[in-house]
Amino acid sequence: MSNIQNHPLISISEEILRPTRVEINLKHLAHNFKVLKQKTLPSKIMPILKANAYGHGLVTTARFFEKIGADYLGVAVLEEGILLREKGISLPILVLGGIIGNQIPLFLKYNLTITASSIEKVKQIDETAKKLNTKAKVHLKIDTGMERIGVHYYNAEKFLEAAHSLTEIYIEGIYSHFANSDDAESEYTKLQFERFKEVLKFYKKNKLKKPISHIANSGSILNFPEANLDLVRPGILLYGVYPSSKLKKNLDVKPVLSWKSRVVFFKVIKPGHPVGYGSTWQSEKNIRAVTVPVGYGDGYLRSLSHKTKVIIKDKIYPVIGTVSMDQIVVNIDQDSVYNNDEVILLGEDKTRSISCEELSDWASTIPYEILTNINTRVPRIYIED
């Protein structure tokens, strides 16, 4: 069964949509969830769904994780949490980002778990909960070496004392975040983990019940399983992609997302007739070329120009010229390719494949940026079997 998510702009039947689309393989997503669950047992698991679930579609992906037994969900910003609640998701949802302005009442209204990242903010949460005659659910954020948000590990004791003296908040969790866990060799990861464990001694020392503690992201799940603690927060690995192209692919996860289009134009290009903006590429002989309707306006990054390749009928071909906003041109040399033939930008054919990690190398970026840049102009199609 496949169902096409509504086009964001108009209602139009599938056959006449522009053929560029993303396919989300939910069977692979369920498989990856199971693999990660088994690898990290007995830790609980919080799939991370920020940035439109790494491009996989926030709401459908969240519903699916709820169905297959996730314990929590994690998002980056308040709006993502509100959207999930409005679409009927009832799992606990932790918003990982910092709170700003007058957001706290909305967190409370939508029963979203708040990241408390300073003494001042945790007090503000407590006061707001009191005023609204409710309790706030919070996770305390400790900065062990990322210098983004959270209380520095060396000031954590005062923070924990203050937080645990408040009455209108329920401190469900305490967490930190790794800066270098995509590097299997990183000493800094060990140092951050030591700092976090030191902070957690507060609970034993004060004979307090320790909240759910967590620090593990995809990189540390792969390279540093000691850090799994009570709960793990995998993002990219759940989607079957490794945090970095340099890591060994030693876990049986499968890419969930593939990105496809079709040929819309065929021509012969003569020598001396450059291709695309800036006229950066030309042929020395007659070649056949096809045009494919995808470009940086969809998130097929312009920095892929002169590096990237596509698959047509199980053969790899180079993209020539610069990537335009809505189109690319593919050199098929002397081969025969026809209008409407399928073009795989990311994914696999019978024997050939292009991975997200490869694309990210060609664009001199990281796999995360490839996935999260595929924007909502590209329809998502969910495949369940």
Ligand SMILES: *Cc1c(COP(=O)(O)O)cnc(C)c1O
């Ligand atoms: C994004 C994020 C994660 C997930 O990271 P991956 O590398 O995709 O596994 C976990 N925790 C926090 C705080 C994050 O911001």
